[in-house]
Amino acid sequence: xxxxxxxxxxxxxxxxxxxxxxxxxxxxxxxxxxxxxxxxxxxxxxxxxxxxxxxxxxxxxxxxxxxxxxxxxxxxxxxxxxxxxxxxxxxxxxxxxxxxxxxxxxxxxxxxxxxxxxxxxxxxxxxxxxxxxxxxxxxxxxxxxxxxxxxxxxxxxxxxxxxxxxxxxxxxxxxxxxxxxxxxxxxxxxxxxxxxxxxxxxxxxxxxxxxxxxxxxxxxxxxxxxxxxxxxxxxxxxxxxxxxxxxxxxxxxxxxxxxxx
Numbered sequence: 001x002x003x004x005x006x007x008x009x010x011x012x013x014x015x016x017x018x019x020x021x022x023x024x025x026x027x028x029x030x031x032x033x034x035x036x037x038x039x040x041x042x043x044x045x046x047x048x049x050x051x052x053x054x055x056x057x058x059x060x061x062x063x064x065x066x067x068x069x070x071x072x073x074x075x076x077x078x079x080x081x082x083x084x085x086x087x088x089x090x091x092x093x094x095x096x097x098x099x100x101x102x103x104x105x106x107x108x109x110x111x112x113x114x115x116x117x118x119x120x121x122x123x124x125x126x127x128x129x130x131x132x133x134x135x136x137x138x139x140x141x142x143x144x145x146x147x148x149x150x151x152x153x154x155x156x157x158x159x160x161x162x163x164x165x166x167x168x169x170x171x172x173x174x175x176x177x178x179x180x181x182x183x184x185x186x187x188x189x190x191x192x193x194x195x196x197x198x199x200x201x202x203x204x205x206x207x208x209x210x211x212x213x214x215x216x217x218x219x220x221x222x223x224x225x226x227x228x229x230x231x232x233x234x235x236x237x238x239x240x241x242x243x244x245x246x247x248x249x250x251x252x253x254x255x256x257x258x259x260x261x
Contacts, residue, residue: 002158002237004043005167005230005259006036007200007223010054010120011252017079025249032245032256033124039258041129045166047089048125048132049158051139051226052170055115059141061107062150062229066093070134071112072119072126084126086114089133092165095157096135105142105150117170117222125168132166139225144209147225151232158233169230171223173253181251183220192219193246193253196227200241200257205231223255230259237261 013019014026014033023030040048056063072084100106114122118136125132139147158165173196174189175182181189192215199208209228216224238261245256 001161001163001165002233002261003045003164003166004040004261005169005234007169007171007227007230007255007257008033008036008121009172009254009256010052010117010170011172011254012074012077012116012120013250014120015074015079015082015123017081018074018077028245028247029249029254029256033121035244036256036258037124037128040125040166043166044129044164045132046163047092047135047165049135049137049165049167050118050121050170051137051167051229052115052117053139053222053226054117054170056109056111056138057141058107061105062140062147063107063109063138064093064096065109065111065136065138067110067112069112070114070136072114072122074116074119077116082123084122084130086122087133089135089163092157092161092163093135095161096154099153099157105146121168121170139229143213144211144224144228147229148209148232151229152235155233155235167230167233169226171226171255173221173223173255174219175222175252176220177248177253178251185251186219188215189219189253192216192221193248193255196224197243197246197255200227201243203241234259
């Protein structure tokens with residue numbers, strides 16, 4: 001059963017050994033991430049389902065990573081000191097595979113090294129609670145509705161599971177909030193992020209699903225597909241969205257949100 005769900009940012013700069021002197025710019029987001037880690041530690045989930053937009057990517061299928069173990073590291077960002085290992089939830093992953101047999105919308109991989117979209121949230125969670133097994137799922141280049149329908153189908157396994165499952169959505173909003181942004185400045189970036197947060201809080205999911213594809217590509221976000229996948233999973237679930245934090249250091253929108261059941 002699903003016991004909790006969160007939307008978390010994933011910038012490696014949140015990690016002290018990577019961000020170094022820049023870490024002060026993430027004061028509020030780091031505080032929000034640490035708060036979420038404590039909430040998860042209190043819930044004691046047996047499984048953490050990670051939905052990430054990074055790492056293994058297919059334009060035509062979502063990817064389920066069924067490795068024998070998962071290694072968190074930030075060596076691509078110059079950090080060779082942090083290295084945590086997590087185990088897979090083999091039983092639940094097998095049920096997911098069975099559910100999607102013959103469905104070309106899900107393919108498998110066996111990559112032990114976790115992408116930074118998975119590693120950053122797990123860095124904070126693992127500091128407080130490291131007993132959960134994990135299930136990494138990578139979004140695709142397909143339209144939002146495909147991800148919503150995928151989530152609805154995935155719900156069948158998660159709802160019927162006897163395990164306590166927490167869902168972590170790794171997502172960042174627009175990357176174009178300032179002249180120093182990775183993708184440059186775009187005036188519409190602020191409004192885009194505000195609308196996404198508003199739609200989530202008001203449960204106006206139809207509006208979120210119908211965001212113009214060109215608009216969300218123009219703002220250079222990497223969060224809508226993972227978020228929409230979560231909304232599919234939560235279809236027919238009674239829930240509320242609790243905004244824990246939002247800031248945009250270095251011109252990237254960092255959203256921290258808790259889904260309350």
